[in-house]
Amino acid sequence: MAALRSLLPCVPGLLRPRHGCAALRTFAAGAKFEYIITEKKGKAHNVGLIQLNRPKALNALCKGLITELSQALQAFEEDRAVGAIVLTGGEKVFAGGQHGSGSWAVRGAV
Numbered sequence: 001m002a003a004l005r006s007l008l009p010c011v012p013g014l015l016r017p018r019h020g021c022a023a024l025r026t027f028a029a030g031a032k033f034e035y036i037i038t039e040k041k042g043k044a045h046n047v048g049l050i051q052l053n054r055p056k057a058l059n060a061l062c063k064g065l066i067t068e069l070s071q072a073l074q075a076f077e078e079d080r081a082v083g084a085i086v087l088t089g090g091e092k093v094f095a096g097g098q099h100g101s102g103s104w105a106v107r108g109a110v
């Protein structure tokens with residue numbers, strides 16, 4: 001799971017929220033994300049499901065989506081009950097790739 005997170009584009013200071021930070025507390029409390037849907041599946045609720053949910057832009061990877069994805073991965077990773085994580089996209093495409101053109105990860109403009 002840590003390996004999967006390490007594949008995400010680098011957004012300094014955003015991808016690895018410190019343990020106990022506000023974002024993780026919000027996630028743990030079950031608040032909804034804007035760009036992803038998360039759920040625990042299976043009889044033992046031991047499968048973490050993350051679905052990319054930005055259909056208007058074909059799940060293009062904007063900074064907000066990447067940040068939420070990283071937070072969800074970290075929260076599932078720290079959940080001792082979760083033994084596997086499934087990451088899915090949309091019906092039409094998994095994701096439209098990097099949002100827009102150029103390097104938003106560097107400019108931080110999205």
Ligand SMILES: C=CC(=O)SCCNC(=O)CCNC(=O)[C@H](O)C(C)(C)COP(=O)(O)OP(=O)(O)OC[C@H]1O[C@@H](n2cnc3c(N)ncnc32)[C@H](O)[C@@H]1OP(=O)(O)O
Pocket residue numbers: 056057058060061093096097098099100
């Ligand atoms: C890290 C490197 C990379 O990721 S490189 C790859 C970057 N991604 C792309 O180059 C894909 C760009 N998108 C497309 O070529 C097409 O959208 C498509 C082939 C994936 C699908 O074509 P289709 O005709 O079925 O849909 P639309 O083109 O009409 O797209 C719908 C809607 O989504 C928006 N969108 C799609 N991809 C992106 C993106 N990468 N960034 C931002 N927005 C994207 C597209 O603009 C449309 O929005 P709308 O408001 O309706 O104009």
